[in-house]
Amino acid sequence: xxxxxxxxxxxxxxxxxxxxxxxxxxxxxxxxxxxxxxxxxxxxxxxxxxxx
Amino acid sequence: xxxxxxxxxxxxxxxxxxxxxxxxxxxxxxxxxxxxxxxxxxxxxxxxxxxxxxxxxxxxxxxxxxxxxxxxxxxxxxxxxxxxxxxxxxxxxxxxxxxxxxxxxxxxxxxxxxxxxxxxxxxxxxxxxxxxxxxxxxxxxxxxxxxxxxxxxxxxxxxxxxxxxxxxxxxxxxxxxxxxxxxxxxxxxxxxxxxxxxxxxxxxxxxxxxxxxxxxxxxxxxxxxxxxxxxxxxxxxxxxxxxxxxxxxxxxxxxxxxxxxxxxxxxxxxxxxxxxxxxxxxxxxxxxxxxxxxxxxxxxxxxxxxxxxxxxxxxxxxxxxxxxxxxxxxxxxxxxxxxxxxxxxxxxxxxxxxxxxxxxxxxxxxxxxxxxxxxxxxxxxxxxxxxxxxxxxxxxxxxxxxxxxxxxxxxxxxxxxxxxxxxxxxxxxxxxxxxxxxxxxxxxxxxxxxxxxxxxxxxxxxxxxxxxxxxxxxxxxxxxxxxxxx
Numbered sequence: 001x002x003x004x005x006x007x008x009x010x011x012x013x014x015x016x017x018x019x020x021x022x023x024x025x026x027x028x029x030x031x032x033x034x035x036x037x038x039x040x041x042x043x044x045x046x047x048x049x050x051x052x
Numbered sequence: 053x054x055x056x057x058x059x060x061x062x063x064x065x066x067x068x069x070x071x072x073x074x075x076x077x078x079x080x081x082x083x084x085x086x087x088x089x090x091x092x093x094x095x096x097x098x099x100x101x102x103x104x105x106x107x108x109x110x111x112x113x114x115x116x117x118x119x120x121x122x123x124x125x126x127x128x129x130x131x132x133x134x135x136x137x138x139x140x141x142x143x144x145x146x147x148x149x150x151x152x153x154x155x156x157x158x159x160x161x162x163x164x165x166x167x168x169x170x171x172x173x174x175x176x177x178x179x180x181x182x183x184x185x186x187x188x189x190x191x192x193x194x195x196x197x198x199x200x201x202x203x204x205x206x207x208x209x210x211x212x213x214x215x216x217x218x219x220x221x222x223x224x225x226x227x228x229x230x231x232x233x234x235x236x237x238x239x240x241x242x243x244x245x246x247x248x249x250x251x252x253x254x255x256x257x258x259x260x261x262x263x264x265x266x267x268x269x270x271x272x273x274x275x276x277x278x279x280x281x282x283x284x285x286x287x288x289x290x291x292x293x294x295x296x297x298x299x300x301x302x303x304x305x306x307x308x309x310x311x312x313x314x315x316x317x318x319x320x321x322x323x324x325x326x327x328x329x330x331x332x333x334x335x336x337x338x339x340x341x342x343x344x345x346x347x348x349x350x351x352x353x354x355x356x357x358x359x360x361x362x363x364x365x366x367x368x369x370x371x372x373x374x375x376x377x378x379x380x381x382x383x384x385x386x387x388x389x390x391x392x393x394x395x396x397x398x399x400x401x402x403x404x405x406x407x408x409x410x411x412x413x414x415x416x417x418x419x420x421x422x423x424x425x426x427x428x429x430x431x432x433x434x435x436x437x438x439x440x441x442x443x444x445x446x447x448x449x450x451x452x453x454x455x456x457x458x459x460x461x462x463x464x465x466x467x468x469x470x471x472x473x474x475x476x477x478x479x480x481x482x483x484x485x486x487x488x489x490x491x492x493x494x495x496x497x498x499x500x501x502x503x504x505x506x507x508x509x510x511x512x513x514x515x516x517x518x519x520x521x522x523x524x525x526x527x528x529x530x531x532x533x534x535x536x537x538x
Contacts, residue, residue, distance in 0.1 A: 006295075006298060007295075012300070012301065013291070013294065013295040013300065013301075014295075015291070016288070016291035016292050016294065016295035016296075017288055017291070017292040017295075018292060018295060018296055019292070019296055026509070027478060027508055027509040027510060028475075028476065028478070028509070028510050029510075030475070030510070033509055033510040033511040033514075034511070036507070036509055036511040037511035037514050037515065040481045040507070040511055040512070040515060041515065043483060043503075043505060044465040044481075044483055044515075046503065047463040047464070047465055047483045047485055047503055048463075048465065048537045048538075050463055050485065050503065051429075051433060051461075051462045051463045051464075051485075
């Protein structure tokens with residue numbers, strides 16, 4: 001579904017950034033999300049380490 | 053043998069109790085006084101509220117866990133502090149009232165060498181007329197019982213939608229100074245996810261209402277992150293998530309009254325407006341739990357050690373000053389009470405020096421802006437830091453608290469669920485560093501752009517699920533618990 005087709009001109013939501021079809025696909029792509037899972041955990045570990 | 057008494061067994065209190073016992077061993081006693089018989093992993097209440105989890109999956113009995121660990125557990129509600137002792141003795145003590153059915157209502161006292169106040173908040177539903185599941189018209193996900201009720205009510209509106217009738221769903225904050233926007237944010241997206249799964253999303257009008265100045269403020273003055281070659285505000289990030297799902301929003305709104313199916317609110321322009329709903333989950337304001345303090349003669353000195361909102365004063369700068377003069381240095385570093393050096397407060401129980409978001413007032417003089425959140429990762433980290441201070445003090449290693457554990461030096465990881473499911477779930481994974489912005493150290497944005505980031509996806513849901521199991525493992529003192537970070 002094209003998210004941009006839902007834009008209602010001059011409504012507050014019309015100024016919001018909308019994800020493209022590719023972005024939506026990548027958010028649920030299993031392989032890519034496994035990679036992101038590792039990367040986000042590394043980033044969070046750094047934050048935790050810096051905060052303790 | 054010394055005694056450390058901890059009031060409250062929530063995220064921060066339980067963390068403090070765990071590490072106090074680990075570090076003092078059998079040489080000193082650790083006592084936890086908490087009115088609840090069960091520990092609750094609050095972040096997962098969201099999933100209970102949409103029927104994806106049961107209360108058993110987010111709670112466990114405290115008594116056997118504390119017994120195994122050698123922590124003295126008293127199921128009771130703390131009533132008053134007596135930091136100078138009483139007429140008979142100079143030993144400081146606390147009075148409490150049992151909440152266990154066997155001793156219900158009986159009052160007793162316990163003396164202490166060190167006291168850590170981790171009572172958390174009172175869910176102040178009564179501050180807004182008609183708010184809450186018990187005496188009002190809205191549901192809540194603040195406790196497991198509330199979340200079960202919310203799930204049941206959600207099922208009812210889904211059935212109504214299935215019968216072909218449109219329903220209005222309103223989620224957000226139920227008071228002009230409420231905080232915890234993050235929980236409402238998660239609930240909104242999980243409800244939307246459930247409506248999709250039930251095949252009735254097109255029959256629902258979803259609307260957000262909150263006291264934030266802009267969507268994505270979250271009570272932490274929003275945040276900035278690097279995305280797509282831009283430094284982007286969380287406003288853009290949050291608005292995108294809402295617009296993507298067709299959720300409308302009302303911000304700068306202070307809810308002051310709720311009737312059956314109608315929310316009354318005031319906006320910053322001073323206009324009084326209403327919003328209709330069929331199902332509504334609104335977060336209440338928080339206040340202190342109403343602890344009193346008395347001096348040796350029995351005279352009330354509550355105002356001396358507690359702030360007006362009922363939270364315990366610590367080593368913060370409480371001087372009233374405008375937003376432009378707020379400094380990172382205002383925030384507490386050791387969480388020690390300035391009057392009584394053996395008294396500490398952690399988590400929501402410590403009085404913050406001021407808000408994090410810029411205070412806003414309507415033309416009628418109503419404050420419409422979020423109170424500062426002090427939950428989750430920071431509250432647990434503060435609990436551990438204070439446990440270290442107190443155990444070092446009781447062992448005689450130090451006489452004054454060491455280190456800087458300010459929320460302006462501390463980061464936080466936050467995973468906000470936007471839908472549950474191993475293959476189709478999603479969540480916003482975010483980190484902020486520091487929690488409280490430091491505009492002198494990080495001019496403009498107040499935070500490190502290197503360590504502040506956020507993204508949406510299935511990976512976030514896996515992390516949220518992983519954290520659920522890790523933190524329950526840690527809280528139950530299972531093997532390796534102390535290696536799991538807060």
